[in-house]
Amino acid sequence: MDRNTIIGLTLIFILLMAWQQFMAPTEAEIQEQQALQDSIAQVQARVDSLKAVAKDTVEAVQLVETVDDSLALLRQQAAFGPFAAAADGEEQTLVLENDLMKVNLSSKGGRITSVLIKNHKKLRYLEDGSTEEVPLYLLEDEKNKFEYLLPIANLPSGGVSTGGLYFDVAEQNEQSIVLRAPTTTGGYFEQSYSIADGSYNIDYDIKLEQLNNVVSQGVDEIKLSWVNYLDKLEHNEDYERRYSTVYFKPMDDAPDYCSCTGDDTEEIDGQRLKWVSNANQFFNTSLIAENGFDGGTFETKMLPEEGEDLKLLVSEIEIPYGRSGSESFAMHMYVGPNEFDRLYNMGHGLQDVIPFGWSIFGSINRWIIRPVFNFLSSFIGSAGIVILVLTFVVKLVLYPLTYKMLYSQSKMAALKPRMEGVKEKYKDDQQQQQMETMKMYREFGVNPLGGCMPMVLQMPIWFALYRFFPASIEFRQASFLWANDLSSYDIFWKLPFEIPFGFGAHISLFTLLWAITTLIYTYYNTRHMDMGANPAMKYMQYIMPIMFMGFFNSFAAGLTCYLLFSNLINITQTIVTKNYIIDNDKINRELEAYKQKPKKKKGFQQRLEKALKEQQAIQEQQKKKRKK
Incomplete structure (x- = not known):
């Protein structure tokens, strides 16, 4: 071992000894803790002795009860240290209320035990198929916890949980309250809540007054x-479970979240956080720090589907502590609906807890479809009629692409008689048929994929709408025709059994009508197309709508309603465009004029024709070998 290694190890040993000496309790603290433990042992021995001789005498029983109370007090002092007095009390319910919500708090733990959301209801579905409205509460589960671990020195448990303390009311009015848990040393831990009319926001602050002398040395964070x-x-529990999770926002990064579909844990260490949100499909409870949290660990746990709870969310949040004599930490709580404008005005990207989707799809929903929907809703009262008008607007905007698709289909239809001639001429030679077909496409300037590309370009809007309807609270419990909730599936016919693969125990009429109109549209739109080269496609285009019924049958009625309206408008656009707007005689003239133009083969066409000729040559050789 060289000299530098010996010096390094020696310095490390000295530092460890110094740290141990610094962190060790003082002699007075050790004696105090030992005296307390000795007192508990003595009282316990006295209790055991009295119980042995007490038998049934009243005086002895009373003496035992008195000693038991003393023992409980000593144990309380050992468990809670300077907060021992606050560990004993009677739980009271305290209320804050404004025009939008009613907040119930408990003096035990000083935490919120439930929040009544006044302008929203929960639908209870009865056995006869009817529904009744019941009040909607958030944070009401008795198993919930919201407590701080105060690292008090020299306690066997390592600290005091505020969940076990009884808070005194220091100040209170109808919309604000200050709660304090005092210490025997003159300090206190304080939680204050304040609300205002017209808002789901709760101003929430904590204060640590004169606790620096009782908090363990070296502690610079308090855990929440x-x-x-x-x-x-919601009625559609599968949807709600899929869109419920913990979201969190790093100070210098985009919001992130735990998995929505399985157990997941996310740990943020060494990076400050702006907010943490527990989000349902249409409601959320968010905790926002004015100056940021130090980090945290977030966990989602899936619960049994047959249980009474949807999902378990656990957040361990680190709050900075500067060890001053009087220290506050300012926060805000949002407890309410996922209304985009409200959350957007809270700042810091809180609106991203609404599951509109990410990337281009989320942007389309947030900044295009949502504003258009809100504009239409400002003067149309029915959400279903708004969907109809929205569908018409989308189809009107996309009509240039639709026209291009229909025009390409009309050109293919004009070529069909010529194609039939090619098929008849080379009916025994599939390779030659394909070569002559490609040649005809090139001669007449027809792109067989021209009718597909406009549909592909529309797909980002379709994917965006797939997320828009089940995420927008505006559709929650909005009724239209036979559907009583456009954010969930409509039940036109309830089945006495459940069909697998997500179909469910019901028939959605919107989905059924969508499938029927899709088949009609497919037939009308492809009856002039040549499917001879790929006969399987002819049948797949009719099988696909039937297969997708199982997917859409349990989807949001708002989307299937949109798809039905979309099909009806598509059919109308197709009939009108092909019969009254597109001039078929003009198309034939264009085809003949293009045929007369000199052609220059493009690289792709040359490679394709070369590949076909090579394949044809191989087949010819195989035929000759078989004849031999």
Whole structure:
């Protein structure tokens, strides 16, 4: 071992000894803790002795009860240290209320035990198929926790949980309250809540007054433990479970979240956080720090589908502590609906808890479809009629692409008689048929994929709408025709059994009508197309709508309603465009004029024809070998 290694190890040993000496409790603290433990042992021995001789005498029983109370007090002092007095009390329910919500708090733990959302209801589905409205509460589960771990020195448990303390009311009015848990040393831990009319926001602050002398040395963070059992609030539990999770926002990064479809844990260490949100499909409870949290660990746990709770969310949040004599940490709580404008005005990207999707699809929903829908809703009262008008607007905007697709189909239809001639001429030679077909496409300037590309370009809007309807609270419990909730599936016919593969135990009429109109549209739109080269496609285009019925049958009625309207408008556009707008005689003239133009083969066409000729040559050789 060289000299530098010996010096390094020696310095490390000295530092460890110095740290141990610094962190060790003082002699007075050790004696105090030992005296407390000795007192507990003595009282316990006295209790055991009295119980042995007490038998049934009243005086002895009373003496035992008195000693038992003393023992409980000593144990309380050992468990809670300077907060021992606050560990004993009677739980009271305290209320804050404005025009939008009613907040119930408990003096035990000083936490919110439930929030009544006044302008929204929960639908209870009865056995006869009818529904009744019941009040909608958030944070109401008795198993929930919202407590701070205060690292008090020299306690066997390592600290005091505020969930076990009884808070005194220091100040209170109808919309604000200050709660304090005092210490025997003159300090206190304080939680204050304040609300205002017209808002779901709660101004929430904590204060540590004169606690620096009782908090363990070297501690610069206080841990907040938030355990939230999400309630089932919507009829479509599968949807709600899929869109419920923990979101969190790093100070210098985009919001992130735990998995929505399985158990997941995300740990943020060494990176400050702006907010943490526990989000249902249409409601959320968010905790926002004015100056940021130090980090945290976030967990989602899937619960049994047959249970009373939807999902378990656990957040361990680290709050910075500067060890000053009087220290506050300012926060805000949002407890309410996922209304985009409200969350957007809260700032810091809180609106991203609404599951509109990410990337281009989320942007389309947030900044194009949503504003258009809100504009239409400002003067149209029915959400279903708004969907109809929205569908018409989308189809009107996309009509140039639709026209291009229909025009390409009309050119293919004009070539069909010529194609039939090629098929008849080379009916025994498939390779030659394909070569002559490609040659005809090139001669007449027809792109067989021209009718597909406009549909591909529309797909981002379709994918965006797939997320828009089940994420927008505007469709929640909005009725239209036979559907009583456009954010969930419509039940036109309830089945006495359940069909697998996600179909469910019901028939959605919107989905059924969508499938029927899709088949009609497919037939009308492809009856002039040549499917001889690939006969399987002819049948697949009719099988696909039937297969997708199982997917859409349990989807949001708002989307299937949109798809039905979309099909009806597509059929109308196709009939009108092909019969009254497109001039078929003009198309024939264009085809003949293009045929007369000199052609220059493009690289792709040359390679394709070469590949076909090579394939044809191989087949010819195989035929000759078979004849031999």
